[in-house]
Structures are given as C-alpha cells and as structure tokens.
Amino acid sequence: MAENRSSVLSTLLAIGVFLIIVATWVFIPPALIRNAWMVERSQVFLFAGQGESLIFNQSMQGMQSSIADDFDSYIREADALGRGPLGNQGFSRWMRERVEASWLWIGLVAYRLHVLMGWLLPGSPLAIVAYLDGYYVREIRKYSFVAQSPIRHKLGIRVLWSAVLGLVGWLLVPIPLPALIAPVLTVCLAYALWLWVSNLQKRL
Numbered sequence: 572m573a574e575n576r577s578s579v580l581s582t583l584l585a586i587g588v589f590l591i592i593v594a595t596w597v598f599i600p601p602a603l604i605r606n607a608w609m610v611e612r613s614q615v616f617l618f619a620g621q622g623e624s625l626i627f628n629q630s631m632q633g634m635q636s637s638i639a640d641d642f643d644s645y646i647r648e649a650d651a652l653g654r655g656p657l658g659n660q661g662f663s664r665w666m667r668e669r670v671e672a673s674w675l676w677i678g679l680v681a682y683r684l685h686v687l688m689g690w691l692l693p694g695s696p697l698a699i700v701a702y703l704d705g706y707y708v709r710e711i712r713k714y715s716f717v718a719q720s721p722i723r724h725k726l727g728i729r730v731l732w733s734a735v736l737g738l739v740g741w742l743l744v745p746i747p748l749p750a751l752i753a754p755v756l757t758v759c760l761a762y763a764l765w766l767w768v769s770n771l772q773k774r775l
Contacts, residue, residue, distance in 0.1 A: 592743070596676070599745060601668055604675040607747045608682065614750035615686055626689065630681040646670050676745050683742050687753050694757035701761040705768030712769075727766030734759040 616623040649666035734756045741752045 595745065596669065596672065599672055599676075601671040601675055604672060604679055604745045607745055608675065608679050610747035611679075611682070611686075611750060618750065619689070622689075626685045627682065630678065630685045679745060680742050683753075686750070687738070687742070690753045690757050694754070694761065697758070698761045698764055701765035702768055705765040708769040709771055721770070721772075723766055724770035724772075727763050727768075727770060730759060731763035731767060734763060 612623060612627060615626065619626065646667060649663055649670055651663075737752070737756050737759075741748055741756070
C-alpha cells in the first residue's frame with residue numbers, strides 16, 4: 572500500500588514538474604533568460620576569471636555545431652506565419668519569441684552543465700575520499716560495539732536525493748541563481764555518500 576502511494580505521488584510530481592516547465596516555456600520572455608545568463612556569467616567570472624570565456628565558448632560551440640541550423644529554420648518559419656493576407660503578426664511574434672526563449676534556455680542549461688563539470692573536477696576526489704572514509708568507518712564499526720544508525724543511513728539517502736534534485740533544478744530553472752549552488756551541492760553529495768556508506772548495516 573505504501574509503495575503504491577509513493578508511486579502515485581512520484582507520478583503526480585513528475586506530471587506537475589512537466590506542466591510547470593511547459594507553462595514557463597509558453598509565457599517566459601526571452602529577455603528574462605538572457606538576463607539570467609548574463610548575471611551568472613558575471614558571477615562565474617569572479618571565480619574563474621578569464622576561464623569563464625572558455626566555458627562560455629565551449630557551450631556556444633556545442634550549440635552552434637548541433638542545433639543552430641535547426642533554430643534558424645524555426646525562426647524563418649515563425650516569421651513566415653506573419654506574412655501574406657492570412658498572416659497573423661501577433662502569433663508570428665509569439666512563435667519567434669518561443670524559438671528565441673528555447674535557444675536561450677538550452678544555452679543556459681549547456682552553460683550551467685559546463686560550470687558543473689568545472690566544479691566536479693575538484694569534487695570527484697572529494698567524493699572518492701568521502702566514500703573510502705565511510706567504508707573504513709563502517710569496517711571499524713564491524714569489530715567494535717558501535718551500533719549502525721538506520722536513521723543516519725536514511726538521512727544520507729535523503730540528502731543524496733535532495734542534492735541530485737537540487738542540481739537538476741539548478742540546471743533547468745531559467746532565472747538568475749547563485750553560482751555557488753553547484754559547489755555547495757557537490758559537497759552535499761559527498762557528505763551524503765559518506766553518511767550512506769558509513770551507516771550501512773553490518774550484515775551487508
């Protein structure tokens with residue numbers, strides 16, 4: 572019964588997130604996404620300096636080589652909807668804005684992915700150290716009279732999922748967000764991994 576309820580809640584949550592994304596795409600002005608991109612570029616520049624230009628260029632090169640031609644055709648099609656005696660200028664303008672918003676949104680996600688990869692470079696050794704430390708803490712507890720904590724084990728799982736969902740939300744939300752979200756969530760992932768591994772049951 573509990574599993575069915577959890578499955579239903581997960582399905583409703585996924586549907587709700589999808590509807591929110593669609594509604595955001597329908598109404599969000601392209602200028603808002605462009606502003607988010609500019610704000611975050613300035614924040615990343617404070618940490619990376621001239622390396623920020625490399626991050627930006629890498630994300631743009633990937634888009635130019637993969638989907639730029641498709642978006643050019645979408646813009647031409649949107650403009651064509653407003654021409655002729657049966658053309659609808661308002662709908663054509665809206666469609667063009669949706670194409671621009673889609674391009675900027677995809678670009679923002681690609682930029683954030685490159686920023687995240689930059690933070691994962693120092694974050695990966697941290698995660699490895701956290702896992703090894705948690706493993707050896709668990710091994711030491713096997714031969715001592717220290718009980719494993721199922722509460723901490725569940726807490727580790729919850730922190731892990733919260734950090735993963737936080738990263739996904741940070742990647743997708745098309746508004747200015749602090750650049751420190753990525754490293755903070757990376758540290759949270761390492762801590763959750765340590766908490767989960769160090770409190771695995773001894774019988775496993």
